Amino acid sequence: MNSNCSIYTRKIVKLIAIVSLLFLIVIPLLLICTYNLYNNGSLDLKSLMSGEIGLVFFNTLKLGFWVVIISSLVAIPLAFLTAKTNIGFKKVIDIAILIPFMTPPYIEAMGWTLFMQKKGYLESLLPALSFIRPCFFTFSGLVIIMSLHVFPFMYLSIRNCLLKINSNLEDAAFVHGGNFFYTTRRITLPLLLSSYAVGALLVFLRTTAEFGVPATFGRKIGYYVLTTEIFKYVSNWPIDFGKASSLSLLLVLSCLILWYFQNSISSKHAYSLLGSKGAKVNLYKLSITKKIIAWIYLIAVFIFSTVIPFFSVILTSIIKVKGLGISSNNFTLSFYKDLISPGSDAFSALITTFSISIFASILTVILGTFYGLLIGRKKKGIIYKLIDIFSLLPNTVPGIVIIIGLMLFFNSPYMPIPIYNTYGMVILTYVILFLPYTVQYISNSYGQINHNLEEAAEISGSKFSYLLFKIILPLNSKAIIAGFIMTFIVSIRELVASLMILPPSVQNSASYIYSEFEQGSESSGMAMAVVTIFLTIVLLIALQFITSLKKEKP
Template identity: 50%
Template sequence: MALALVLMILLVVTPLLFILHTSVTPNDQWNVLAPLQVIMDAELSVVLTNSIILGFWVVAGASILALPMSFLTAKTSLARHKWLDVVLIIPFMTPPYIGSMGWMLFMQRRGFLEQMVPFTEELTPYFFSLFGMVTIMSLHLFPFLYLILRNALRRIGAGYEEAGAVYGGGFVYRFRRIFVPLLLGSYAMGALLVFVKTIAEFGTPATFGRKIGYHVLTSEIHRFTSSWPIDFSKATALASVLLATCLIFWYGQNLISRRYDYQTLGGKGSKVKLIHLKGWGRFTAWGYIVFLLATAIGIPYFSIIVASLQKLRGDGLRWGNFTLEHYQRLLTWGSPGMEALLNSLGLALITATIAVVIGTFLAMQIKHASRVSERVTDVFSLLPNTVPGIVTVVGLILLWNAPWMPIKIYNTYGMVVLTYVVLFLPYTVQYVKSGYQQIDASLTNAGRVFGGTPWYTFRRVVLPLLVPGMMAGWMMTFTISIRELVASLMILPPSMKVSATYIYAQFEQGEVSLGMAMAVISVGLTTIVLAVMNYRGADRT
């Protein structure tokens, strides 16, 4: 247990302490108020305000999208269409910077929308504004809120509605006095997740936000650590402010969740009553679903795929203007695109494997989190998923680039792997811990009764039962590692590129078709891996 705790302190806690220390010691002089003084600067205070405003608007946008959809799939006859739950995860699984690029290609001057519907050119200035940024991020993050609200709605049995109807309450009254209070705790948790993900997001602010001149904390932290003149004191001050903002909202969410925590499931079970949609109701519901899928999935993927096939962007949507040449250039052995793709695959494979080994070890040490040391280790293992990724990356840079550090891995391949492992370790820990907690002690006791050594019991009893969780953690880590942008931009050695930085660079340099071809290949690879792993997992069960 001591080794697990030390490991978490070294990998997760120490980088965050370095950020706090650097932020309060500008010019090597102790000043506790330094982060506040930095953020009170007129230019940087606007950045903080922009982040918070963006967070609240995206929560509002995600709520507008998620609430009707969750009600349709939980309380109406559309609940039998299970495929909707799978399809609605696609926006979240799409890297945000790729989705933003797709929307930009679709809505820009002479973009795909204007080429197909010329009179829509007047919409362009309105979209390339805060409204467009909120729209893009809401469409990316609403699945968080949707899944939480859908599950909460399904736990509300028909008895609550029938009780309200017996006393004369109409649908609107029942929704306002029954559904809303019962959903408030779950909504607070989902809204907080969306808010924190928004203010911690880097991909969309780095692409769309920079184009419209809307700067937020994450984009400014990246600017201070990557553009001359480098200013780590300001970067860490902004990182500490971002961290504090996230923690404050986490605390607020916990207060609301405890205040509005209701037990809706009892020993008697609950009857589910579905509203059977007919006529205009059914037409409206499917119209909303089609609209949501078209905007969240159809438009960005249409733009990405079409752009990857175009010979010349200036020739537009013309039949003779499509080619597979960009894919051929990318997949040619020795090309920069192929090197970037192989680097991504190699890093993702190594990261996922190391994360599974460390995560399994930690999960087995945490066990049921009954002791203080186990609970502390459990909290530390979740920190990378709670703290904004760019904050963790800045902390790792400060720690492993310190002059006294005996192991010089900064600016090496090993630093990239270490950063990825720290960022994505919580996935494996949680998946494996969930499986480990379901193993009854009688199984391991039976192994000991029949003379099995601890190693034999672990290898023949425990490990096979942990394999599904380990594979799920490996798959999630691999999928996210292969598309990671912010960490790659900040810690990759100068001569090294991965698929995410290659896409970003090609889009910035005007080689849009090559960048979008890489995006299609990257998303396709992760989809294939997910499909194969799910198929193998189904075979095992």
Template identity: 45%
Template sequence: MSTKQSKNNNLFYGIISGVFFFFIVLPILVIFKEALDAGGLGDLSNFLNTNTLKSIRNSLSLGVLVVLATTMLSAPLAYLLAKTPLSKYKWIDIVLLIPFMTPPYIASMGWILFFQKKGLLEQLVPISATFNSYFFSLGGLVLVMSLHLCPFMTTILKNALLNIGDNLEDSAAVAGAGFYQRIVKIYVPLLLGNYAIAALLVFVKTLSEYGTPATLGARIGFEVFTTDIHRYATMSPIDFGKAATLSSALVSICLVMWLVQSYITNKRSYNLVGGRSKASGAVVGNKSSIVVVGWLYLGGIIFCGVGIPYFSVLATSLIKLRGYGIAIDNFTFAHYQELFVAGSAGLSAIVTSVFLACSAATIASILGFLTVIVLQKKSKFKKLIESEVLLPEMIPNIVLVIGLMILWNKLYSYWPIYNTLGFMVLVYTLMFLPYAYQYTYSGYMQLSNNLFEAARMSGASSLQILQKITLPLLLKSIMTGWMMIFIIVFRELVAASLISPPNTLTVSTYIVSEFSQGSVSLGMSMAFICVIISTTVLLFLNRFQRKR
């Protein structure tokens, strides 16, 4: 390559890096500048006041408790799905993903409706009224968030267990080691690195979560980072300085956690070789007893993670008059019909959410594909561009949204897109660009260079290779990313509640609005449609990926 071509390439990559810097990195820097201007970072009194300290303490304690509770739920489940006869039932993996794919705020509303006074559980089991109130506590909040994150940690631990050959456990059993000795001496040391990664990610996800603290946490007066940031940015008097101060603290903690996770991944993880493990029978008791115990435990997890919230949402959506409770003659589909009446707020919210989801998913998928293609050429800007593209994945969504709000509010006189649907599309595109990039990049890494070399030898131009080889082979990866982005944007809450234009509702803000204003059945009708769409897309994605 000539010096002139090299300079042109560097200029091209520099421009791309500058564009991503403006749209992704600059909003984060604006948050820190806003915090400095407000005295938030330079004056410790802003962090030492009672409300801020309480928010920080609540967030960190909630993160630790959710990690511990998620571990208690996930560790036995991962072992059952990797080292016992339950591992042959592939449908279990799909069912266990449902709680993770269910919007947390909808699951929280389901739990609230189930345990509240005169709620569904009390109607079904009147004696439960004596202990229902115990759910509305920090313990209940931890339980709901742990059930949501349980599939995430379970998947990481299960995949690690599958890479541990059964010969290790069999040898220990032959040597006389009991079940608990084998767990402590074999599995705990080998899984420590993977568990540390999973625990750190669960901790970060807990700190970043808004939906559950905003619904269930608000009922018990438990304020955390995200709810305080949201309150400062939306409730009068609006204080972007305090929102930026808390955001800067939150993003700093999350980035430190990501650095620790990266260190553990590179330095403290074992490379376990031995192929996919099969159940060997080297478990406590005989196979029939472990299967019975396993099914009971799995049933309990599914009942709590899927059964309770889905039953609550569905039952409430069908109730005609809440005062009459659960009764056959008190069920109606009128709430669902009302959602689709022409000109109704519900139909408008659905149309708006579909437009936002389609637009953001399409733009992000195109940008992700082009970025992957462009970064295949060597450049000193390659690592920088990749880091910029993946940055939104490493910081809480609410922080990125706050940064974009502050930045584009300052730029309003030059480019007045703030407070419009176009701005919402921009925000969602930037938030989920990492999804599109990673799915496309994963697919590209599976392509052999021989394909491209053969095409070049046949005289194909770069554009022809892109059209005839690269794009067709990557289409499934691109569509997988598109569907994931679509379903997440369709039901996303935090950005919609912060940046929706006046008198504009999305599916998520409609649900929250109806739930908080008393039209619970109408809100749960929309929520049930939302979770059914999420589950359907999850099943379709699973089948789509199996065919790849």
């Protein structure tokens, strides 16, 4: 990492990085393939060819396809309005659109379920619309809930592309007689195709890897996907790691195939015209009528994606008796008091959440800084490329697949350290799942820093410890803090790892919300959900503030 280190020391450091990544990430993932393909020493493909698994696989692909379609219908008009028109309050619109992304998806699904269920809030407030309820608790409802959560991925990808398209091309088309529809079809859409492919892939992968929404809403309508079936095989007796690994392998293969097609489309339809600095952007002036229609659409999206689930969650958290409906006499704050009452289940879950998340965030920052500094200087060599690929691998593989691999690896009889079914296993799982966030923050930050100070310190004979703690780490302090906050955010809201890895009789906030909702104690679960949402939004605002600060000039 610097000229004072001997060649031998550098080799040791790279060896430690590679070996640790192999044991933490690569080998657990490879175990899924070997466990699935080999049974008693012979190749076994029956588990991959069974009709039951095929049906679940088809359900997953079907859900992903329709979520991409609905997300596109929601996101494309929004992106066009904010990027290409003179509509006002664009920053406010961006914040409102990103709120669903800040909210854990399983909490949104619970909010919609509470709103639309029999004797729910829709029936109480608008009884004339209660006929919608049977139609909502179908596959269509599942698609709508998932689409309202993931459409910001599509929106951001398309909006950023529209902002980079130089309007000179559109002006040239208009000068030569092209109308709005011709220009859109022949110029704008082809330039958008690459960004749309990226957004569609993100939406599809996010949908197929999602566990919370299918587990809370999909299970109620009898619609099962790969993630919920994987969870079923490793959480219900008899435990069947064979089928769980089969489903995990199918999920990984489908993701890899989609990555290939997305890269193919992006490479064929990527244009150097995008991203030119100071590109001229013409804004379409909307008439009063069109502005009214646009604002109606924007408000409708905000109501369905944010207001309804938030309203249901917050109101349920203060309802004393569910059957008495909405009444001032039926409001209470007792469920929030449980959260701060030592000895209560809610308080214990909250303490467990904070303790595990803090330890996981600290370890993630330490490991992420180690790997990020190794790859941040963009040095050539196969070792550095492998460190880069392996450290970011958990970001490209569905989380539940990583968890299955870790369970197979750390629950094996030859594992010398028995950490399975302990807090250590939970912390390690969080560290591995969320390691890419810190690695990306650190590597990007370190790669953009002017390294004159380091070179000056080396010439002056400074020890590596002085160089690290006085120069490198201070210059990357914002990235380190950002990595810690991001890890803490995703740790407190992580559901599937909590349900699969937590020791018996131990709960954190996510598993507490899930269990209370499933057992019919919605109010106590939603009180915890409100706290989770509040913490997530506050920490994301803090993260945005830190990352927006101007970097200090060395």
